[in-house]
Amino acid sequence: MTIEVRNIIKRFGSFTALDNVDLRVDTGELVALLGPSGSGKTTLLRIIAGLDWPDSGSVAFDGEDALSRGAGERHVGFVFQHYALFRHMSVFENVAFGLRVQPRRVRKSEDQIRARVKELLDLVQLDWLADRYPNQLSGGQRQRIALARALAIEPRILLLDEPFGALDAKVRKELRKWLRTLHEEIHVTSLFVTHDQEEALEVANRVVVMDKGRIEQIGTPGDVYERPASAFVHSFIGESIVLPVEVREGRVRLGDRELALDSSDARPGPSKLFIRRHDLAIGPAGSGALEGAVKHVRSFGPTQRADVLLNAGGEGTLIEIDAPRDRELKPGDLVGLQPRRYRIFAETA
């Protein structure tokens, strides 16, 4: 099942939650909607599910208009951040709920329902919890039950709203891997919302980066990390060193210092220079486009980290860099820094 979202606009009072959003998700994809809170990603998910309605625009499933149908008629599985399990029902009854509320003419027999629920509990590997109540389960177990419940109605689309947001780091990592495997097994078109870039890059086939109600970039995890389309994407995904620069007559200037960097694709005017920390080569003074004095060195793990005060006129700029462990660095050293890769984005007003 494909999802096609076109020109969606949604306002809450004077706040624009979604500003002309277009998105297409193909059958069997696992797509992440990634963005900071308030970027509109959850609103978009809820509109696709039928829990919210846009002010304008269209949503189609396999080319068929979805907005004319309510949430119950869209055959969409929805998983909530806080599980939303029915507390007064056992795990079994929670999973069976979607089957029991079907209209009588299509409802399965009790035996068929039992068999289906058992199958789903096996799928999420929690068949031994069938008789427990939600409050007797851990967070990770609850979320897996919520997923089994959503899958019970054989949804054509699976939507997950920050599915691991309420879990602790270790469980989150496990469930991520598990979700990937599960998706490979059942292959239902899936869309999940997250503010955790690691989660998005690790789990999804494609990542949709959102900010302030707009889509900033759509691409594979490799794309959005290696070739960010905007300053926002660059700073949101992965850690970057950001320097305020000025592009003038094809030259890049940091303060009063001219940098030997190619700026052929940069627009003139105040801009930002983005460099991934691991893309910065350290050499002796004079060996790179940037130069500075080491202030502090901290060694832990496979690398050492140093604060370097760049010579750029005025007070200079303090940046944090990674250096290999075998390179000797001490406070006071002068070093040259050469970015292997970098991006320059014009300052947005």
Next chain:
Amino acid sequence: MGLTLMWLSLMILIPLAGLFVKTAELSLDQFIDIITSRRTLHALKISFGLSLAAAVVNLFAGLIIVWALVRYRFPGRRIFDAIVDIPFALPTAVAGIALTSLFAQKGWLGAPLAELGIKVAFTPLGIFLAMIFIGIPFVVRTVQPVLIDLDAELEEAAACLGASRWQTLTRVIIPSLTPAILTGFALAFARAVGEYGSVIFIAGNLPNVSEIAPLLIVIRLSEFRYADATAIAVIMLIVSFLIIFLLNRLQNWAQARALTAG
């Protein structure tokens, strides 16, 4: 723990023990005579029967009021919300007099009803109405906060799974509210059983017709038949305790299923 028990004993159990001691002045035969007399049995039947019926009515009426107050935004909602508390605050005698004048044969509501041949004041129906009046806030005020806190996602989850509004209401919302509903029901019932002030004005207090048990106790007291009064009181106490205990158990059972976050 010890302190709690001591307080409970001082405040509740010792007076109750006095009741039993006073009753013990009667021989067993006398006791049975008193509690099985036609007048006593009728008064008890009126008190407990009408209280239960009124609590059931309050249960449904209360739920509808709660639903409207919590789920809809309409002009004057806050005023209606405050009105719900009036039966709490009004001196019961005032409520009784107000209801009586309203439903008396020449009252605003009593007159048209009398045309239809329905007599409210000075009949069991009047008692029933007074009990509904004083019991309604209990259901509303116990269920309201729980419904406000009820996670909207539960209803959304049910909707996504294909449940109709009615299925969501009966299978998800009402069961989630059950512990609070039972508490409200028990409180409304208890209040109605013990209600005196508002009921005696509208009841007419005809023995064997519209006489409530609390009134019968007062009558016995005014006749200086203290042991008779306490005997009726003991029966009321035991029956009330059994019913409330049962409701409590039911409520615990419901609570155990709905405990903590889902």
